[in-house]
Amino acid sequence: MYKYSIAFILLMFSIVNVQAQPPIGKAVPEIVLNNVDGSPVSLSSLKGKVVIIDFWASWCGPCRLANKTLVKLYKNYKDKGLEIYSISADRNKNAWKRAIKSDDMTWINVFDEEMITATQWRIGYLPFTFIVDRRGKIVAADLEAKDLENEIKKLL
Amino acid sequence: MKKIYLIFFIFLSFQVTAQIKKVTLQAGGLTCSMCSKSIYKSLVAVPFVQDVQSDIKNSAFIISFKENEVIDFDPLKKAVTDAGFSVASFKVLAVFAKQTIQKDAHVTFDNKTVHFLNAQSQTIEGEKNFMIVDKNFVTAKDAKKYSKLTSMKCYETGVMESCCSKTTAANSTRVYHATIL
Numbered sequence: 001m002y003k004y005s006i007a008f009i010l011l012m013f014s015i016v017n018v019q020a021q022p023p024i025g026k027a028v029p030e031i032v033l034n035n036v037d038g039s040p041v042s043l044s045s046l047k048g049k050v051v052i053i054d055f056w057a058s059w060c061g062p063c064r065l066a067n068k069t070l071v072k073l074y075k076n077y078k079d080k081g082l083e084i085y086s087i088s089a090d091r092n093k094n095a096w097k098r099a100i101k102s103d104d105m106t107w108i109n110v111f112d113e114e115m116i117t118a119t120q121w122r123i124g125y126l127p128f129t130f131i132v133d134r135r136g137k138i139v140a141a142d143l144e145a146k147d148l149e150n151e152i153k154k155l156l
Numbered sequence: 157m158k159k160i161y162l163i164f165f166i167f168l169s170f171q172v173t174a175q176i177k178k179v180t181l182q183a184g185g186l187t188c189s190m191c192s193k194s195i196y197k198s199l200v201a202v203p204f205v206q207d208v209q210s211d212i213k214n215s216a217f218i219i220s221f222k223e224n225e226v227i228d229f230d231p232l233k234k235a236v237t238d239a240g241f242s243v244a245s246f247k248v249l250a251v252f253a254k255q256t257i258q259k260d261a262h263v264t265f266d267n268k269t270v271h272f273l274n275a276q277s278q279t280i281e282g283e284k285n286f287m288i289v290d291k292n293f294v295t296a297k298d299a300k301k302y303s304k305l306t307s308m309k310c311y312e313t314g315v316m317e318s319c320c321s322k323t324t325a326a327n328s329t330r331v332y333h334a335t336i337l
Contacts (some may be wrong), residue, residue, distance in 0.1 A: 062191050126190055
């Protein structure tokens with residue numbers, strides 16, 4: 001009985017943990033989602049780089065505007081070790097692909113059709129970004145465009 | 157000791173006839189409601205709101221509430237309009253402890269008066285969903301449709317009117333209009 005109740009409590013905790021925004025200062029939880037070609041790309045494969053995790057959608061105007069900043073950042077800091085992992089909340093795969101092309105998003109683009117990650121991570125609105133350092137630790141969330149560059153400069 | 161608990165429990169069960177569990181709200185506006193922090197932040201800032209979860213897929217905000225707080229619908233609507241959006245749909249999940257409802261009769265629970273527009277006489281118990289269908293809680297188009305469900309003036313004014321029968325409440329009391337789902 002005792003054993004079961006411990007297991008139950010642990011289970012409760014794990015459920016609570018899953019439904020929470022990953023806290024700043026903690027290791028980033030693993031994400032594996034499919035890219036444009038349908039191949040899985042894991043977040044953990046980017047360890048050693050500074051990663052911007054970007055939740056967005058093609059139908060989200062402010063996201064498209066923010067893409068302009070991301071394009072600039074990627075161009076300037078890609079060679080210094082910056083990677084961007086953009087998670088789309090689109091439902092229409094073609095609209096998603098079109099937006100990637102027209103916005104010139106040359107980084108990693110993955111598709112979260114059922115929005116499982118966005119729900120688990122409790123994303124309140126789009127766009128929403130997290131910054132992960134070279135060791136895989138979340139160092140910032142929801143930064144404005146200008147603060148994004150300052151933070152990245154610090155980490156690279 | 158047990159008796160005290162029992163008395164307390166009975167007292168409690170008379171006091172609370174319905175408990176509002178959550179509100180699922182969809183907002184409309186010129187831009188998409190999920191593409192702005194304004195609604196989210198505005199809802200989170202409402203004093204009795206415990207948590208807001210965005211359902212990006214369905215463009216809905218799922219709002220849960222602090223325990224032991226009186227929950228009201230107007231402040232939630234105001235949070236959305238203050239953020240520059242309008243409420244397009246407002247669904248309430250409540251747990252009822254045996255509540256009799258009738259068409260066009262007012263039900264008072266948790267300090268709110270609710271007028272069920274489409275309900276046949278029935279007793280509701282347990283978890284129930286209802287939609288608030290007052291003006292500014294639905295789209296203008298839907299409000300027109302719902303206004304046809306009653307000839308009573310309170311739908312237009314949102315407060316108790318002389319036509320509202322079987323009630324002791326003052327004429328200025330806020331009345332929410334709802335349909336059971």
